[in-house]
Amino acid sequence: MYKIGIDVGGTNTDAIILDEHRHLIxxxxxxxxxxxxxGIETALRNVLKEANIDKTKITHAMLGTTQCTNAIVERKKLARVGVIRLGYPATASVLPFTAWPKDMVEELSGNYALVHGGYEYDGQLLGALDDNEIKSLLEEWQGKVESIAVVGVFSSIKNDQxxxxxxxxxxxYGEEFPVSCSSLIGSVGLIERENATILNAALCKVIETTTQGFIHALEEEGIANAEVYLCQNDGTLMSIEYAKQxxxxxxxxxxxxxxxxxxYLAQIKNTMVLDVGGTTSDIGVLQDGFPRESSVAVEVGDIRTNFRMPDIISVGLGGxxxxxxxxxxxxIGPDSVGYKxxxxxxxxxxxxxTTTDIAVRLGLADVGDKNLVEHIDEAFAKDVLIEISSLIEQAIDKMKTSSEDVQLVIVGGGSIIVPDTIRGVSNMIKAENGTVANAIGASIxxxxxxxxxxxxYSKESREDSLxxxxxxxxxxxxLAGAVAETIELVEVEETPLAYHPENATRLRVKVVGKME
Incomplete structure (x- = not known):
């Protein structure tokens, strides 16, 4: 039994094969x-050819991809979205697409409607839903939109509308028509939740192309019966159907x-991680084996959102x-020669x-021909290394929650450029096989x-709410593909809402389970 993991980075696409004991083949x-x-097809073809395993024994295939991010940043391949906000006339002062980049609004069509509906902050009805109002709007939009975002005022309390x-x-429009509901995507905060929902709706075509392309690439290589999953941004996986939603x-x-x-590689559940790629370095924090989640609104493609995102700092520093x-x-940087x-x-x-040349000149790495960098002045190379250290130190300081020195696990193909000592770091671990940690993370x-x-809680007890x-x-x-019997609770977060008179609390619960 084998698993294939593929991760698409800005510079390289990594592919790995694990056996049933999670050993790297x-x-x-x-x-x-x-x-x-x-790049995905090439990586897949190469790893299968070089590993020379029985393809019929591949049971799972996982893909971590940047295509949705790229589509938003580049404003390409996005669907035309219609936005239905339930909350007229109470929310008319701030319209959908407010503070959006103009080119993005044009790309998505900019169709929106404010209709009757929504709830008050305490769950009382703000406005009744009018079915006929919705149906006449849908007739008007026929053929003009490819996806719809539905956003209700305080739907995070009650989402039946x-x-x-x-x-x-x-x-x-038919059962297959893509609809995104804000209560299933974002958190408290109407505009940020609405923005996240619109972006989700806009990505329906990109994800369809991505998933079908991956399945087709697997079939081309003779892998027809593997369970296929996509990686999501909390360090877990989701089924193809869930990813489409x-x-x-x-x-x-x-x-x-x-x-x-x-x-997984370092066998550590609580630490700071530095992932050095070819173009950028990402720093994140592990808490109980999972990435720490961001507690603030996050901008995606210059659009402010509040859906679940990892707490990551990216620095323009890579190999x-x-x-x-x-x-x-x-x-140093932020531009890079990348995959070239x-x-x-x-x-x-x-x-x-490049930074790799500096690492080779100082004996930190053994790649390429070291004779070609012998002419670089050693004192200059050391000064560059000090600058690399400074960039990493500043990013680590931003991620710290105390002034104490931290443990740092270093992974990524560009990790050869990291100095042996960094201020603020007590213990540095360069993980074996860390160059493909991303694909391993996708697979396990x-x-x-x-x-x-x-x-x-005054209306429904805390125990019942939990x-x-x-x-x-x-x-x-x-729905995402977990086996029900294996699911366990891993995280509960309670945030009391100070402005609410009846002991209201925002409750977030996370569970994880094994794949089929």
Whole structure:
């Protein structure tokens, strides 16, 4: 029995094969192609050819991809979205798409409607839903939208109106028509939750192309019966069907794969992780084996959202970062030779000075031809290394929650550029096979389910509220592909809402289970 894990990075696409005991059988790196698809196919073909295993014994295939992130950043391949906000006239002062970049609004069509509906902050009815109002709107939008985002005021307390609108849309447009409900995606905060829901709706075409492309690539290599999963951004996996409902959850899955892979390789559940790629370095924190979640609103493609995202800091420092001297001052990156490092770096016969050349000159790494960098002045190389240390130190300080020194696990293909000592770090671990930690993280992940809602403890006891939230989180995990009997509770977060008179609490519950 074997598992295949593939992770698409900005520079390289990594592919690995694990056996049933989670032992690494083989790994490959191939440059990430511009269309991404070709890079995935190449990595898959190479790892299967070199490992020479029985393909019929491959039971699971996992993909961590940047395609949804790229689509938002590049404003490409996005669906035309219609936005239905339930909350007229109470929310008319701030309209959908407020503070959005103009080019993004044009890409998504900018169709929106404020209709009657929504709830008050204490769960009382703000406005009744008008079925005919929704149906006449859908007639007007026929052929103009490819996906719809449904957003109800305080649907994080009560979401029956959103679900009713979803049913009405699929009655008119068909069962397969993509609908995103905000209560299933974002947290408290109408505008940020709405923004996250619109982005989720916009990604329906991208995720369809991605999933079908991966399945097709597997079939081309003779892998027809494997269970296929996509990585999500809390370090767990989701089924293809679940990914089609919540494509936004693939955003930032790359760093979380690396963090999970680092935890597995180093056998540590609580630590800080530095993942150094070819272009950027990501720093995250492991808590009980899972990436720490961000507690603040996160911007995705210059759009403010509040859906679940990992707490990650990215620095423009990688193995391919270009080193320059401007007016006597050393600068590193943020631009990089990226996947062209094997042609452009000095040690490979190129003409661009990179951080990898500095690492080879100082004896930190043994790649390429070290004779090609002997001309670099050693004192200059050491000064560059001090600058690399400084960039890493500053990022680590931002992630710390206390002034104490931290333990740091280092992974990623660009980790050769990291100095042996860094201020603020008590213990540094360079994990074996850390260069493919991202693909390993994708392969060893479990399936998760998460549910978040505002509960009013004066109306429903804390025990009943917890039970309800856990049951709903378990349903999400099963929908994402987990085996019900293996699901266990891993996290409960309670946030009392100070402005609410009746002891209201935002309750977030997370469960994880094994894949089928």
């Amino acid at each position: 083989h790994s490959v790196k191939s440059p990430t192609s511009l269309d991404i698809k070709t 959103e679900l009713k609108v979803r049913d009405l849309i699929q009655e008119v 919540f494509p936004i959850l693939t955003i930032a899955c790359g760093p979380t794969n690396s963090i999970r892979g680092a935890s 391919g970062s270009i080193v320059r001297v401007n007016n006597g001052k050393i600068t 490092i094997s042609q452009e770096a000095l040690v490979f016969g190129g003409s661009t000075l 992940a479990q399936i998760s389910g998460q549910y978040e809602q505002i509960y009013i 039970k309800d939230a856990q049951e709903k989180a378990v349903k999400q995990a099963v």
